[in-house]
Amino acid sequence: MFSVDFGFPVLGANVLDTGINFGIYCKNKKNIVLNIFDSADDTTPAIVLKLDEKLNKTGDIWHIFLREGKEGVIYSWDIDDALDLLDPYALSYTKNKKRAIAVKKDLFKVRHLNTPLNDTIIYEVHIKLFTQNNNSLVEFPGQYKGFVEKIPYLKELGITAVEFLPVFEWDEYTGRYNANNELLENVWGYNPIGFFAPTKKFASEDSNSNFNEVIEIKELVNELHKNGIEVILDVVYNHTAESGNDGWVYNFKAMNNSGFYMLEKDGIEYKNYSGCGNTFNCNNIMSKDIILNSLKYWYLDIGVDGFRFDLAPILGRDENGQWGGHSVLNEIIQDPILSHCKLISESWDLGGYYVGDMPTDWSEWNGKYRDVIRRFIKGDFGQIPELLKRIFGSPDIFKRDNRSPYSSINFISCHDGFTLYDLVSYNTKHNFDNGENNQDGENFNNSYNWGEEGETDNLDIIALRKKLIKNFFLILMISQGVPMFLMGDECGRTQKGNNNAYCQDNTLTWFDWDRKKEFEDLYEFVKQMIKIRKTYSIFRKNSYWECEEDGRNDITLHGVKLNSPDFSYHSLSTAFELMDYEANTRFYIALNSYYDDLEFELPPLEEDKKWYKLINTSENNSFNFSETPIDKLSYSVKARSSIILISK
Structure with a gap:
């Protein structure tokens, strides 16, 4: 049996040689309880520790020390009437009934690669979808270890960085059903429960209570580094899985709802700049603390090299939703450690479009680049003046405050929207499988099918589509800025016209490795274009x-x-x-x-x-x-x- 002490006001579960210190931030709360479980499957805790406000509270942080506590302890918090809550600072969660696991921090042992931006070529990829298909021929399909097996493919292709879709543990519930009345699950991961724990969904062992996912993601990062490939994480700090008034209560709502979320003037409804039911108040002092510490954990302990911030303008908004002024965006770039990461923003949210407005030293997804390249290849009139601006690094957007062309992340397709092959194969989106009557997803895709909607046996149409994709890649690789392309675009990957496949964990979204054989000429073209970009400095000029x-x-x-x-x-x-x-x-x-x-x-x-x-x-x-x-x-x-x- 454990013995306890008062502890000290440090957030999360800090594993020490003598025990574990637990700390949680709670604003204006009176009844705080720490629950300790013998196993992840237990419905009731083995130990219930009610904290004393006079002894176990410093300011707004409640804390307690568990003597002899060891790494692997499973725990949860009760905050007033909200029971069995997750520690948002936890480094691991159990898989089924979500509870936190105490894990000892361990700094990453390998130096970062620090590949210059002008030498960087980004491959946006989902860890599971990359190898889940049986024809991936890996031992661990859909897992961190399975991705390791495909590193030679990425190395041969010539990319220098992978940009992983979210790996923070997330809630996969969507509330949507397909035509067969099957519940659809969120596979992309843009619905975070916490900002530290990597998902168990990609772990090799189907164990509920260990923290193998922490070990395995570190091993994946390490193996990528050994092969000269950096890791950029797509991070979601703009909202959480707690959603709006009818959403789950995982942690932040119970800890301090009005502090962690932007609320309307009535103090009840949630502002929704994210489109996901709530907006995280990123510039509350405690929100800043968790964001900055989360970034440092992933950079220093897990070993990743940079971050792409989903809906980044939300990190620049105050509690009233106003954009501008000093924000956590500035603090990140001023931080002595984080300022050396690769920092990439998606510079738009439901409240506005801010491409070019991020602080100096940020790079930004260039949506204007995407749109004009698509329109030009489709054959729209009136594109040449803007086309040249985008190829020449978008100086009209970024040439200020000593910014370089590498402020622009150039892309034509990404996870959100058509694949490159679908862009030249479909006139309209085909999202009926998503259970929203084809109402979801972007309607304005600048796409064209060139004769037949979808797949075809017409060899002339197939040849034309391949040629157009080559045109896309040629422009992408000669343009000033950082090129980024989507998993599988190098070999004609299709989602059959679904341009919002966030809830399709099936062969529709799984990388079809047989497709590489069918589009071998396209794959070789992309590989050679990358080689040309690397060979000649004019395509990688810093100015x-x-x-x-x-x-x-x-x-x-x-x-x-x-x-x-x-x-x-x-x-x-x-x-x-x-x-x-x-x-x-x-x-x-x-x-x-x-x-x-x-x-x-x-x-x-x-x-x-x-x-x-x-x-x-x-x-x-x-x-x-x-x-x-x-x-x-x-x-x-x-x-x-x-x-x-x-x-x-």
Whole structure:
């Protein structure tokens, strides 16, 4: 039997050599009880410890010390009438009936890779969905260990960082049913219970009471680092699984509802900038404490290299929902440790669009990049002026306060929306399986099916779709900024037109590894485009392309005619020349979204050099580098295709 002492006001369960100190923050509460369980399956606690306000409370923190307590103790809290609550600072939770597990902190033993942003190529991926399919041929499908088995695939592809969809333990309940009346579960993970504990859903052992998930995610991070791949976590601090007035009570509501959440003026209803029923009040002092400590735990103890903040503007809002001023966003970038992480924001929420408005040294998902690249490849008019701005690092958005092109995270598809293959295969979303009568998901996708809705046996349509995807990847890899692409886009992954597959844990969302064989040419194209980006510094330049003071031109704009870029409304093509001074090499890039072939005049070169074809997306073997120089003064770029020429 344990003995107890007063303890000290430190939050969470701190495992020491002599026992465990438990601490929890509770505002204006009177009856606080710590429950200790013999096993995770017990319905009643083995030990009930009622805390004394005079002895076990310092300020608003209640605390107690369990002598001889060891790592692995299972516990919960009662706060007034709210019973069996979770410690939000817990490092692990049991799997079924959720309770907290006391785990000893242990700093990560491996140094961070610190890959420069200009060398970074991000692969957005879901740990489970990546290997869950039987044709993944891994020993541990859908698990942390299963992901380790696929690291060679990622290394061969050439990516430098994985961006994991949420791994904080989450509530999978959706309340939605499919057509077969089966309850749909949230598989993406954007519904956190706490901000420290990694999910057990990906752990290899189906054990309710151990903390193997902590060990295994550390092992995964370590193995990725050994292979030169960083880990960025998609973190959700903007709301919790407690939802609105009818939602569960896990912890924060009972601890201090009006402090942890933004409430309407009536003090009852929840503000909802997240679209998920509640909005976490990120700039309350206790909210800041848990966010900052959570980030440091994942960075220092788990070993991840950076974070992508879901609906980041919410972290910049005060308790009234007003955006701006000093916030936890500023504190993160000023922190002596966290300021050295990769910090990426999704710079919009239900209250506004703030791309370009994050503090200096943040990088941001560039939704404007996504939209204009989609429109240009689809063949919409009026895109050329903005297209060039996005390819050239979006200086109109980010060129301020010493920000670089790497403030822009360039992407065309991500988890939220169509896959790249579906973007060229569907005119409209097909989300009926989500149980919301196709009302969920984005309606404006800038997509086009090119002749048939969905999958087809028409070889011409398939070939065109592949070519368009190659065009997407070519633009992505030559653009200034940090390229990011979605799991499986390199081999034609499809979700059959579902653009909001958050509740589809089935073959619809599982990575289909047979697809790689079917789209081997696309995979090879993506791999080679990544290699080209890594090889030539002009595509990774730290500053914006421009005409420099010493007279060295990084870039020269053209159209079908030399030095005559066509910015007119009906223009569907553009071309430009890049000079890589480090490699003493010129590149000529032409992009044609017109329905017919276009003849582009080629810039003259020095007498000892010629233009050579490097890439042509209209050819089956797009990377069939030609040893034969181009002797003509022009080059025919096929309809809806792109080329890169190189000087030699």
